[in-house]
Amino acid sequence: MPSFLKNPADEAVVYALGPRDGYTSPLSTNLKPACPALVFGEDDFRLTPAHEHALNGVAQEVSPNKKTRLLIAGYAPPNLPQDHARALSDRRALAVRQRLIELGLEAANMQTVGFGNDFSPTGPSSAVVVIYRQN
């Protein structure tokens, strides 16, 4: 779990998103995921040890190449109220981005988006975050 979510009283640095210019949406084209989709509990946005393990792997792989850009996209199950689903998926994507920043990735090279249940990712679960490579 990112440190800023553990205790609201803790000092935390939240990095604003940089310009989205040049980023491609997974709705427009097929993008390659940087790792298997991170599956969340239906109503949860906290990162689990399994997520930490996967994100460590992404950080190790991506860190050496400073030009690698990632789009972190959150999705939510179809049974949730639509606006809550968007918020939940957005929060999940931002939690993943925050953890990757803490693991040393450049904040400027990561964008997030929450698709809620407006679109479904391929795969057995829709309560997921998918980290797409941009180049």
Added chain:
Amino acid sequence: MNARTFLLLLTLAVCDGTRVEAGVLDTLRGWMGLGGKEESIQEPEKVMPRIRIGSFSGGTGASAQKALRKELLESREFFVAGADEKIDFTVEGSSIGGRVTGKLRDAKGKELFQRSYAAPGLDENLKALTDDVIYTITGRPGLATSRIVFVSDRSGKRQIYICDSDGGEVHQVTHDKFGAVAPSLSPDSSMIAFTSYRSGFPIIRLLDLNLGWERGVTDTPGSSFGSAFSPDGTHLSAVMSFIGNPEIFVSDLNTNTAACVSDSIGAPSGPSWHPDGRQIVFSNDEGDGPKLYIVEVPQKEGESSRLFRWRTGYHFCTDPEWSPDGRYIAFTTRKNGEWTVAIKPYPNGSVRVLQAGGAQHPSWSPNGHFITYVQHGELFVHDLRSGNRRSIVRGYGQITEPRWMR
């Protein structure tokens, strides 16, 4: 004190004690998250104004008179009086070629208004006249010309549609490449704010329904969704996450500037304005399910605002919407594992479950007498006075996110 007096005093004390105990129990149930007992919306006793439909001259006058009678009866705002009955108001006029001129007088014969309506159809003109009569007499907007927007996947993608308050005249209004969702109608029904996926990312756009132009409100990184017009139509509240955290922002539509009004570490969604434009209710999930919060909107730059949790007694609450008079908030909750539409008086009172069994996303009619919601992809209108409901749009794909004109 004789035995009869003692018995009477004892009875009064017990009855009084029971009332107090019931109130305390309801309060405790609320604190414990159990919800209070259900109760219906109590409206003060009122006498319906009595209106007579006078003569309508002209070639389509007879048709106009008949159609106006139907509209006024269906509005349930008046007693439509016969020729010899006592009246408070008279409406009369003329109709030629579908155009209508209507005149409203009070019991003393004083003219309250005279207006002409020149839309292409007779029905459209009479709906406008009906709403003007209702507004002039009751001070509340009529529903004859009001509109409901909703999302449907009928075309294969989620797009925004609009219909009138009885489900007629359904039109698709967006044709965005990857879809459009989360619509909100401006108070005068002239504009729709919505989340567009045309670029592949969720951004908020405005569509002018009269002139046809469209423009972006946000094109910020991250996500933008959940837009809601302020009661005066000059501001838009929405969720945006470009600062690295999803927060509720209020955008000034004239200057295109935005200010953050929430302070969340969770997942805020579904903002809705109080009719005075000074408070916003929204849903926020801080990791233990979405709950309802209220934030005061700063009226001046630098003014601090209060943010507090508004307890409903339920653990999962989304899609809140304030009633037009500010006395109630409707919301979606989960009861026995099913989506349920509920209403709670603001600031205090007991929750009333309006519709269980999968009902979601309530939205109030402009006069506060009805609520629209979706249930299993169908669009319903629920009469809060009678408790009756009816399906107004069905078999039109999967319908979600209805919003009535505010």
